[in-house]
Amino acid sequence: MQTALPVQRKAPRADALRNRERIATAAREMFTEFGPDVPLDDIARRAGVGNATVYRNFPDREALVREVVCSVLDRTSEAAELALAETGDAFGALERFVHTSADERVSALCPMLQSTFDQYHPDLVASRERIEQLVEQLMDRARTAGQLRADVSVGDLMVVVSQLSRPPAGTGCLTLDGFVHRHLQLFLDGLRAPAPSVLPGAALTLEDLRQA
16 A cells, blocks of 8 residues: 655745735734724735735735734844944944834834733734744843943833824824934933933833733
8 A cells, every 4th residue: 555645835926025025014014003903904005015915925914914913023023133233332232223123113013002902812922922032132241241231121121212203103204203213312312321210110120011
């Protein structure tokens, strides 16, 4: 009796991968500009593909949202890795990472992570843990160099960056970019050591963020 051979699955074609990337890029842009309820048909039009192509790649809105959030987190992680690879000014590397991550608009996507969204999907958890670990390393290096004040933690950084770089969804939000970077720099200047004042309360940890 002949043993059945395993089915050989073909790798996605290059054009299929390009379509998936175009859909995710269009979705990211439109989620940022108009909010999480933008019609999928509009996303398909911006991506230059048919509705069927969108649903073939993403069976529902949640799958598309997860793809967008994970891709933004992964690009932010790549920026953190580049910052960690820099030598010299550790605080300067942290500053450049913060400004780059703001340009990814990850905070504008946060409202999409609502109660109906599976925040514990393995892909999302992996992307989130990766960026958290990298930001901790960036901050530890700047702190060891005596450039980062000792009474702040990664949670403090992530909360403030999220607050300062989250414009309200809508067509006018992109005009606020200049203010985002101006205010981020004011915040970053306040992180430098030696600290000019004592902060009230305790540093915000990642565990505090998760419980919140």
